Amino acid sequence: xxxxxxxxxxxxxxxxxxxxxxxxxxxxxxxxxxxxxxxxxxxxxxxxxxxxxxxxxxxxxxxxxxxxxxxxxxxxxxxxxxxxxxxxxxxxxxxxxxxxxxxxxxxxxxxxxxxx
Amino acid sequence: xxxxxxxxxxxxxxxxxxxxxxxxxxxxxxxxxxxxxxxxxxxxxxxxxxxxxxxxxxxxxxxxxxxxxxxxxxxxxxxxxxxxxxxxxxxxxxxxxxxxxxxxxxxxxxxxxxx
Numbered sequence: 001x002x003x004x005x006x007x008x009x010x011x012x013x014x015x016x017x018x019x020x021x022x023x024x025x026x027x028x029x030x031x032x033x034x035x036x037x038x039x040x041x042x043x044x045x046x047x048x049x050x051x052x053x054x055x056x057x058x059x060x061x062x063x064x065x066x067x068x069x070x071x072x073x074x075x076x077x078x079x080x081x082x083x084x085x086x087x088x089x090x091x092x093x094x095x096x097x098x099x100x101x102x103x104x105x106x107x108x109x110x111x112x113x114x115x116x
Numbered sequence: 117x118x119x120x121x122x123x124x125x126x127x128x129x130x131x132x133x134x135x136x137x138x139x140x141x142x143x144x145x146x147x148x149x150x151x152x153x154x155x156x157x158x159x160x161x162x163x164x165x166x167x168x169x170x171x172x173x174x175x176x177x178x179x180x181x182x183x184x185x186x187x188x189x190x191x192x193x194x195x196x197x198x199x200x201x202x203x204x205x206x207x208x209x210x211x212x213x214x215x216x217x218x219x220x221x222x223x224x225x226x227x228x229x230x231x
Contacts, residue, residue: 004158035219045159045206045222091158095218103149103174104220106158 003027004092006107013082014115020067021077021110023092029053032096034075035104036066039089048090051075082114119143120223122207128229135194137226139207148190149208149220150174150182152201159206165190197230204228 005024013019025034036048051059051066059066067076075094079086089111093104120141129135139148147166151159151174161174163182171182179201183191194201204227208220 033218037222042224043204043227044224045208047219047221050219093158103161103164104159106160108156108158 002107003096003105004094004107006092006110008110009108010111010113012113012115013079013086015084016081018078018080019082019112021079021090021092021112023075023077023107025073025075025092025094027073027094027096029096032094034066034068035093035095036064036075036077037091037093038086039091039109041088045091049077079112084114084116087112087114120207120209120221122205122223122226124226125224126227128231129197130231131196131198133197133230135197135228137192137194137205137207137228139190139192139223141188141207141209141223143209143211143221144187145209145211145221146187147210147212147218148184149210150180150190150192151206151208151222152176152203153206153225154203162192162205194228194230197228199230202228202230 032053034051038046049061049064051068063080065078089109091109092107123138149164150162153159165171165184181193204225206225207223210218210220
């Protein structure tokens with residue numbers, strides 16, 4: 001089974017509007033971390049936001065917020081007030097277990113296009 | 117200057133050649149990772165290292181080897197490159213002392229083409 005599922009291969013949003021990118025995860029661990037990364041056309045991977053499984057508040061970083069619904073195993077990224085520079089691939093990732101664990105499991109990504 | 121650098125940024129090589137990709141970081145992080153990205157897929161872990169004396173295989177280590185020459189340097193080698201190793205390769209670093217526990221920060225990537 002896929003550990004991270006991103007069901008939206010592509011999304012469009014009007015500039016200045018908000019958009020939600022979906023991510024569901026699968027783990028039996030109680031302790032895990034969820035991450036979102038942005039990959040612009042230039043190729044680099046840019047860390048956006050982190051949510052720990054024990055964090056009671058949804059994470060926020062500027063215009064990014066993570067809508068964490070633990071019972072539903074979802075960790076959707078919300079981008080408010082979209083900008084043209086937000087056009088990119090967005091990847092959801094999960095690290096299982098304690099931070100002594102090894103790697104991130106990535107989803108297949110969602111390509112976001114911001115329309116002027 | 118970038119915190120995580122990768123060299124080369126682009127490389128075209130032929131089947132059977134030995135290739136080394138290098139990663140350096142100035143973040144002072146203990147942990148380093150190598151991933152590959154294929155079109156339509158997320159990143160997959162090749163190898164990781166938690167310190168200079170610690171090397172671990174990831175999900176797809178076959179056909180690759182690594183060397184952790186120093187805390188700041190982590191190299192990935194393809195001993196005999198094959199076309200299906202054509203991909204975008206990323207180095208990443210992390211540190212348990214970060215606020216966002218063990219968040220991985222990525223280098224700019226190396227685009228490798230094996231003909």
